[in-house]
Amino acid sequence: MSHSKAVKVLLGTLAGLIAAAILLACQIAGVWQALRADPASVFVSQYIGNGETGERPAFGDSLGAQTVTYNGAEYRKKQNVVTVLLMGxxxxxxxxxxxxxxxxxxxxxxxxxxxxxxxxxxxxxxDTRTNVYKVSGETGEAEGKAYETKLCHAYQMGYIAAGDEAGARNQMLAVRELIECGGQLNIPVEYYVSIDLEHLPQLAEALGGVEVTLEQDMKGVGEEGETVVLNEETTRLYLQNRKGVADGEMDRQRHQQQFMKSFIGSVKKMGAAQAATRLFPQLSGKVIQTDLKLEQILALADVIDSVENVDDIALETFPGPEDWETLHDPLLGKNTDYFMMDRDILMEEMLRLYYDKK
Incomplete structure (x- = not known):
C-alpha cells in the first residue's frame, strides 16, 4: 500500500471514530435527559430463580406479598429500589x-x-454459610441440588459449569435466597457488576484515581490517618489483605466499602454523563462484566450524582469475629471456618433496607 493511500485509510478510520464518538455523545446526552425525568423507566425486572427466568410486567411489581408481618409489626415493601450485586x-x-x-x-x-x-x-x-446450587453445564442454570457451603463458592460452581455469566447468576441466586430469610421477604437481586480484582486499578484510573483515608496502618499502603491515592500495587493490598489488620475479614469488608464509596465520589465529582462515557468502554470489555445496559448505568449514575454528600451513602456490615464456627464443608470434603449469619439480625437489616414500617 502506498504512503498516500495509507494516510487516506488512516484519516478515514479516524473520521469514522470521531463520528461514532459524536453519535455516542449525542445519544448519551439525549437518553440522559429523558432518564432524569423517570429513571425507573429503564428497569424491567427479571426474576432470577432456581432454573427459571421470566420478565415481570413492570419494575417495582412484587412476585410475592407486598407486606410482611414481623414481631407484631407490619412492613410494606419499598417501591423503585434497584439492587445491583457488586462482585470482586x-x-x-x-x-x-x-x-x-x-x-x-x-x-x-x-x-x-x-x-x-x-x-x-x-x-x-x-465465608457466610448458606445454600449454593449446582449449575448445569448445558443450560448455565441452577439445578435442584444445593450444598450448604460458603457464599463465595456460588460463583465458582457456576463458572466451572458454564462460565462467568453462569457464575454471576448463581451468586445472585445464592444472595437472594440468603437475604430473603427463608422466603419470608421478597428482594429481587436483578443486576450485577463483577470485576476481576486484578483489573481494579484500570477502573480507578478511568476516573482519575481513588483516594482513601486509612483507618489503621497497612504495610505497603500507608499509615493510620494518611490519605492515599491507590495505585496498581496498593489497590489489591488494600482490598484483599485480611492478615495483619485488626479485625481480619470484617476490616477487609470495610476497606472494600470505602473503596466503592470513594469510587462513587469520583463519579460524582466527574459528573454522571462524563463518568458513564469514561466507564462504558471498560464495561464493554474484559475489565468489568455486567448485565446493566448503558441507559441503566446512566440512570444509576444520575441518582448517585444527586447525592449531596458522599458521606450520606450508608456503609453496612454484619457483626464480627464471634459469629464464626468450624464445620464440615461438603464441597471441600473437610472442615473449614464459616461466618454464621444471625438470622434475626439479617431479617431486621433487610426489612430496614427494603421495607417501610406501616
Missing part, C-alpha cells in the same frame, strides 16, 4: 486458577432508591 472476583488471569474456578472474594449489595436518591452498600461476608 479473585482471579489473577492464570490458566491454573481458571481450572480451579473463580470465586467472588467481594460480595456487596448496592441498593439504590430511585425516588429518594438514597444509596446503601451492604457487605456480605464471603
Amino acid at each position: 472476583i479473585d482471579w489473577d488471569g492464570s490458566e491454573q486458577r481458571a481450572d480451579e474456578g473463580k470465586r467472588s472474594d467481594m460480595t456487596m449489595l448496592c441498593a439504590v432508591e430511585l425516588d429518594s436518591g438514597k444509596v446503601a452498600l451492604y457487605s456480605l461476608p464471603r
Whole structure:
C-alpha cells in the first residue's frame, strides 16, 4: 500500500471514530435527559430463580406479598429500589486458577432508591454459610441440588459449569435466597457488576484515581490517618489483605466499602454523563462484566450524582469475629471456618433496607 493511500485509510478510520464518538455523545446526552425525568423507566425486572427466568410486567411489581408481618409489626415493601450485586472476583488471569474456578472474594449489595436518591452498600461476608446450587453445564442454570457451603463458592460452581455469566447468576441466586430469610421477604437481586480484582486499578484510573483515608496502618499502603491515592500495587493490598489488620475479614469488608464509596465520589465529582462515557468502554470489555445496559448505568449514575454528600451513602456490615464456627464443608470434603449469619439480625437489616414500617 502506498504512503498516500495509507494516510487516506488512516484519516478515514479516524473520521469514522470521531463520528461514532459524536453519535455516542449525542445519544448519551439525549437518553440522559429523558432518564432524569423517570429513571425507573429503564428497569424491567427479571426474576432470577432456581432454573427459571421470566420478565415481570413492570419494575417495582412484587412476585410475592407486598407486606410482611414481623414481631407484631407490619412492613410494606419499598417501591423503585434497584439492587445491583457488586462482585470482586479473585482471579489473577492464570490458566491454573481458571481450572480451579473463580470465586467472588467481594460480595456487596448496592441498593439504590430511585425516588429518594438514597444509596446503601451492604457487605456480605464471603465465608457466610448458606445454600449454593449446582449449575448445569448445558443450560448455565441452577439445578435442584444445593450444598450448604460458603457464599463465595456460588460463583465458582457456576463458572466451572458454564462460565462467568453462569457464575454471576448463581451468586445472585445464592444472595437472594440468603437475604430473603427463608422466603419470608421478597428482594429481587436483578443486576450485577463483577470485576476481576486484578483489573481494579484500570477502573480507578478511568476516573482519575481513588483516594482513601486509612483507618489503621497497612504495610505497603500507608499509615493510620494518611490519605492515599491507590495505585496498581496498593489497590489489591488494600482490598484483599485480611492478615495483619485488626479485625481480619470484617476490616477487609470495610476497606472494600470505602473503596466503592470513594469510587462513587469520583463519579460524582466527574459528573454522571462524563463518568458513564469514561466507564462504558471498560464495561464493554474484559475489565468489568455486567448485565446493566448503558441507559441503566446512566440512570444509576444520575441518582448517585444527586447525592449531596458522599458521606450520606450508608456503609453496612454484619457483626464480627464471634459469629464464626468450624464445620464440615461438603464441597471441600473437610472442615473449614464459616461466618454464621444471625438470622434475626439479617431479617431486621433487610426489612430496614427494603421495607417501610406501616
